[in-house]
Amino acid sequence: MKLSRPIAFTLWFALIGALATVALHADYTADMSVFLPRSPSAAQRLLVDQLKDGLVSRMILVGISDNDSDNGSGSDNGSVRLADVSRRLAAILRADARFDEINNGEATHLEVDRQLLFDYRYALSPAVDAARFSVDGLRTSLQATIALLASPAGLFAKPLVTRDPTGELLALLATLDHPGPRTVDGVWMSAGGDPANGEARTALLLALTAARGGDLDGQEAAMAAIRAAFATACETPGCATLKLEMSGPGIFAVNSRATIKSEVTRIAAIGTSLIVMLLLIVYRSAPVLLLGLVPVITGSLAGIAAVGLGFGVVHGLTLGFGTTLLGEAVDYAIYLFVQRGRGTDAPTGFWSTIRLAMMTSACGFLALFASNFPGLAQLGLYSLAGLITAALTTRYLLPAMLPPGFHIHDPVPLGLGLARLARLATRLRWLPPALALICLFIVVNRDEPMWQGELLALSPVPIADQMLDQRLRRDLGAPDTRYLIVLPGADIDAALTRAEALAPVLDRLQHEGRIGGWDSPARYLPSLATQRARLASLPSRAQLSQRLETATADLPIAAARLTPFLDEIERARARPPLTRAALAGTSIALAVDALLLDSGHEVHALLPLTAPGDTQTIDGEAVRAALAAWRASTAGAQAGEAIFVDLKNESDALYGAYLGEVIRLTGAGIVAIIVLLSIFLRRPMRVVRVVLPLATAILTVLAALSLAGMQLILLHLVGMLLIVAVGSNYALFFDGGEQGAAVAPHTYASLLFANLTTVAGYGPLIFSTVPVLQAIGITVAPGAILVLLFATMLARPQPASKP
Amino acid sequence: MKSLSALFFLLLSASVAHADWDVDQLMRALAANGAKRAAFTETRYLALLDQPLVVSGELVYVPPDRLERHATQPVEESMVLDGERLRLTREGKSHELGLRDYPEVAALIGAIRAALAGERAALERDYALSISGDRARWRLNLLPNNTALAQIVLRIDLSGSEGHIEGVDVLQADGDRSEMRIAPRQ
Numbered sequence: 001m002k003l004s005r006p007i008a009f010t011l012w013f014a015l016i017g018a019l020a021t022v023a024l025h026a027d028y029t030a031d032m033s034v035f036l037p038r039s040p041s042a043a044q045r046l047l048v049d050q051l052k053d054g055l056v057s058r059m060i061l062v063g064i065s066d067n068d069s070d071n072g073s074g075s076d077n078g079s080v081r082l083a084d085v086s087r088r089l090a091a092i093l094r095a096d097a098r099f100d101e102i103n104n105g106e107a108t109h110l111e112v113d114r115q116l117l118f119d120y121r122y123a124l125s126p127a128v129d130a131a132r133f134s135v136d137g138l139r140t141s142l143q144a145t146i147a148l149l150a151s152p153a154g155l156f157a158k159p160l161v162t163r164d165p166t167g168e169l170l171a172l173l174a175t176l177d178h179p180g181p182r183t184v185d186g187v188w189m190s191a192g193g194d195p196a197n198g199e200a201r202t203a204l205l206l207a208l209t210a211a212r213g214g215d216l217d218g219q220e221a222a223m224a225a226i227r228a229a230f231a232t233a234c235e236t237p238g239c240a241t242l243k244l245e246m247s248g249p250g251i252f253a254v255n256s257r258a259t260i261k262s263e264v265t266r267i268a269a270i271g272t273s274l275i276v277m278l279l280l281i282v283y284r285s286a287p288v289l290l291l292g293l294v295p296v297i298t299g300s301l302a303g304i305a306a307v308g309l310g311f312g313v314v315h316g317l318t319l320g321f322g323t324t325l326l327g328e329a330v331d332y333a334i335y336l337f338v339q340r341g342r343g344t345d346a347p348t349g350f351w352s353t354i355r356l357a358m359m360t361s362a363c364g365f366l367a368l369f370a371s372n373f374p375g376l377a378q379l380g381l382y383s384l385a386g387l388i389t390a391a392l393t394t395r396y397l398l399p400a401m402l403p404p405g406f407h408i409h410d411p412v413p414l415g416l417g418l419a420r421l422a423r424l425a426t427r428l429r430w431l432p433p434a435l436a437l438i439c440l441f442i443v444v445n446r447d448e449p450m451w452q453g454e455l456l457a458l459s460p461v462p463i464a465d466q467m468l469d470q471r472l473r474r475d476l477g478a479p480d481t482r483y484l485i486v487l488p489g490a491d492i493d494a495a496l497t498r499a500e501a502l503a504p505v506l507d508r509l510q511h512e513g514r515i516g517g518w519d520s521p522a523r524y525l526p527s528l529a530t531q532r533a534r535l536a537s538l539p540s541r542a543q544l545s546q547r548l549e550t551a552t553a554d555l556p557i558a559a560a561r562l563t564p565f566l567d568e569i570e571r572a573r574a575r576p577p578l579t580r581a582a583l584a585g586t587s588i589a590l591a592v593d594a595l596l597l598d599s600g601h602e603v604h605a606l607l608p609l610t611a612p613g614d615t616q617t618i619d620g621e622a623v624r625a626a627l628a629a630w631r632a633s634t635a636g637a638q639a640g641e642a643i644f645v646d647l648k649n650e651s652d653a654l655y656g657a658y659l660g661e662v663i664r665l666t667g668a669g670i671v672a673i674i675v676l677l678s679i680f681l682r683r684p685m686r687v688v689r690v691v692l693p694l695a696t697a698i699l700t701v702l703a704a705l706s707l708a709g710m711q712l713i714l715l716h717l718v719g720m721l722l723i724v725a726v727g728s729n730y731a732l733f734f735d736g737g738e739q740g741a742a743v744a745p746h747t748y749a750s751l752l753f754a755n756l757t758t759v760a761g762y763g764p765l766i767f768s769t770v771p772v773l774q775a776i777g778i779t780v781a782p783g784a785i786l787v788l789l790f791a792t793m794l795a796r797p798q799p800a801s802k803p
Numbered sequence: 804m805k806s807l808s809a810l811f812f813l814l815l816s817a818s819v820a821h822a823d824w825d826v827d828q829l830m831r832a833l834a835a836n837g838a839k840r841a842a843f844t845e846t847r848y849l850a851l852l853d854q855p856l857v858v859s860g861e862l863v864y865v866p867p868d869r870l871e872r873h874a875t876q877p878v879e880e881s882m883v884l885d886g887e888r889l890r891l892t893r894e895g896k897s898h899e900l901g902l903r904d905y906p907e908v909a910a911l912i913g914a915i916r917a918a919l920a921g922e923r924a925a926l927e928r929d930y931a932l933s934i935s936g937d938r939a940r941w942r943l944n945l946l947p948n949n950t951a952l953a954q955i956v957l958r959i960d961l962s963g964s965e966g967h968i969e970g971v972d973v974l975q976a977d978g979d980r981s982e983m984r985i986a987p988r989q
Contacts, residue, residue: 146852146856147877147878148893149847149849149851149852150874151880151882151891151893152872152912153882153893153898154847155908155911156905156908158849158979161851173898174896174898184887185887556853556854556856557851561851
């Protein structure tokens with residue numbers, strides 16, 4: 001079948017048009033969720049939900065520090081200056097609708113909180129029961145209140161004594177008390193930094209964005225709002241020496257997106273220009289260059305279109321790998337042009353070698369496509385579709401698109417030079433096996449673990465930013481919530497009821513020293529039933545009045561002075577219980593929201609556990625056993641799931657599963673490639689001659705990375721698979737077909753060009769700051785060169801080279 | 804009225820300046836004393852209660868800004884003012900609060916600490932000072948200089964001998980008052 005030139009061009013434009021239409025209609029994203037699995041466990045799903053939409057994901061941690069040592073940020077003046085800026089910044093942000101909450105340590109909520117707690121104290125205080133309002137109970141609490149009046153704290157208690165003589169508000173405040181960060185000049189300041197030594201202090205601020213954590217545009221707007229507010233807030237003292245730092249999940253996501261976007265654009269630009277330059281040098285003709293890009297453009301568009309159709313959304317990182325595909329797809333055109341340029345039709349073996357090379361590459365990409373992680377699966381599908389399309393275009397459209405009398409600059413002189421070098425190289429035939437053994441020894445005897453064991457290793461967030469986050473978190477005293485118990489409920493009240501029912505179990509675990517402490521949303525917002533029971537235990541006005549008379553008989557306080565107390569109790573009995581809605585605008589609402597995850601159709605109560613004082617860890621089995629016993633003993637409204645989550649374990653398990661899967665897939669891909677080669681090459685020696693350069697190249701790269709002290713992440717492993725997929729092409733050309741024909745000089749030239757374009761495609765990734773891209777680049781670019789070198793050394797000795 | 808009282812204080816301070824013992828000399832004497840530890844007895848007269856409350860215990864002052872009050876009778880409790888943090892401990896529970904959030908309390912407790920430290924500037928931030936008596940038997944009178952504070956406390960009278968404070972009497976705006984007697988412990 002031979003197409004005419006106009007028909008070939010028409011077909012190609014139609015194909016490009018169709019693919020471009022699909023690609024343009026795809027959605028593009030750059031968030032990190034592609035590194036989270038598609039079908040996680042219940043605990044992992046919770047982790048993922050929290051990361052995406054939980055209250056935690058809306059937190060921005062802000063630090064303001066003074067770099068000017070002369071100005072003495074440590075001195076009193078410096079702190080006052082920082083405190084002023086912090087207060088002004090907070091005031092501006094509080095008026096901004098993009099934030100739900102701003103906290104910098106100022107007692108802005110104090111009045112609202114206190115009013116709410118005071119109004120609802122009898123519904124909220126765990127101390128409230130019938131005994132507390134008996135004659136004896138009243139006497140005991142009145143005595144305590146009188147003792148309090150004699151203390152320095154009496155000054156706080158005095159204004160409320162006649163309305164709250166049993167001290168319910170103070171009892172309630174004591175149960176809710178949380179140690180916050182250190183306050184200097186009325187705002188939060190980092191505890192680190194000794195002013196005496198001139199170390200910088202940092203004023204701290206917490207902002208809660210109105211936008212969801214997953215809404216990156218909203219998060220970006222919030223960041224910009226904080227920067228603008230800071231510029232305004234520090235105008236008076238002068239911003240020159242003041243530094244604004246921000247951290248938090250939203251910040252990370254926004255920065256990652258910006259990094260990926262700029263890196264992908266930069267890498268694509270560098271890779272493309274390198275390849276175009278190389279091709280110009282080789283072809284010395286612009287029309288030939290454009291024809292050479294035909295398979296590349298078709299393949300890239302087909303890759304994007306396939307991912308768009310298959311996943312609904314295309315990730316920025318996938319596009320980042322686009323240039324690497326570019327480097328490979330362009331090879332097919334090079335092989336074809338170098339053949340055609342000599343004026344002959346491709347020899348019979350030519351297309352079958354190309355087909356086999358494409359099939360080995362496809363095996364590698366197919367393995368990635370099978371991954372459970374969308375990031376890898378997208379990469380696999382993109383490369384698979386792109387490669388096959390590029391190969392088919394080269395095979396069936398491109399030959400017909402070439403002009404009559406097509407020729408390129410004759411590469412034979414270069415090829416002859418290369419052939420001479422190649423003959424010399426075969427004297428080093430012993431080198432690849434020897435090197436393979438040495439490198440194997442280095443890799444096996446490595447001291448440190450070879451694999452980086454944390455999910456964080458995949459994160460594009462730079463180490464410096466992660467350190468900043470840790471520092472701000474520590475300064476803010478944000479608890480490290482590693483352990484959680486999760487209780488699902490049909491609605492908020494159901495979840496709260498279950499949390500209350502679990503309280504005795506947790507108290508017992510704490511008493512036994514299994515856990516250090518625990519928190520619960522029900523501490524801040526008890527269930528309706530609990531609140532009603534407390535209110536029901538309050539006596540009537542007449543009863544209370546009578547009991548007070550008796551209780552105060554021997555005390556220095558007269559019952560007649562406590563009439564406001566009678567009014568308060570009467571009012572409390574008539575007031576409906578507190579709900580989440582009534583908490584709006586208080587800091588208690590924040591505490592409740594942080595511990596209740598409302599997904600719309602289900603509510604999860606989160607009960608953070610702290611490890612016992614002397615250890616850093618909790619015995620998960622003991623907690624799970626206690627939960628199982630509790631579940632077996634509960635029924636009705638309190639029954640249901642109770643999950644103990646160790647977030648660090650979950651995150652490590654997630655990474656472990658990821659690693660395990662990639663090892664399996666890489667193994668399967670490599671085995672599939674060897675099987676494929678065995679089927680097509682038939683003779684074991686031919687298979688060895690193709691596989692040995694690949695194995696040696698992989699071992700050399702591994703040993704070099706190991707000697708450089710680098711810990712490997714998953715993507716290095718993926719890189720190994722790509723070395724096999726890409727490198728097998730070169731090895732196949734050296735195989736020389738069934739007859740064992742010598743490699744022609746022009747083939748040497750086209751192999752060198754193909755190798756250089758591959759390196760130009762993968763090479764720019766080495767300089768990426770995104771670990772995922774860097775890992776692929778640093779593995780595949782040197783690996784591809786090494787495969788070609790080793791394949792040359794191991795080439796079948798040619799009669800002509802024999803002296 | 805304001806100028807009248809200003810004139811009054813001017814005359815008063817002018818008159819004491821002539822005496823052998825003025826505010827600056829008192830402050831120097833107090834500041835020279837360093838760390839102090841003393842037993843105290845405080846009697847509180849509250850309108851709410853039919854009888855006065857009597858508390859006794861120990862006061863500890865560690866320069867420059869730590870003041871501790873440990874009551875032993877009728878119940879054990881303690882108050883530690885360290886820098887800007889005020890920690891109250893009673894019945895095994897302790898609360899910590901920032902002075903800045905409670906300016907009136909800060910002015911009240913801070914006055915005693917500033918007096919112990921001999922920091923005139925800190926005292927004059929919230930109070931107008933007037934002194935009477937001589938080195939052996941002096942009396943320092945503190946009147947709030949702002950209305951917010953005047954709604955809590957009407958006056959504080961410190962009395963003592965040389966660089967030792969022996970009495971702190973506080974009259975609150977609601978009529979409640981307290982008298983503290985301090986005896987240096989040997």
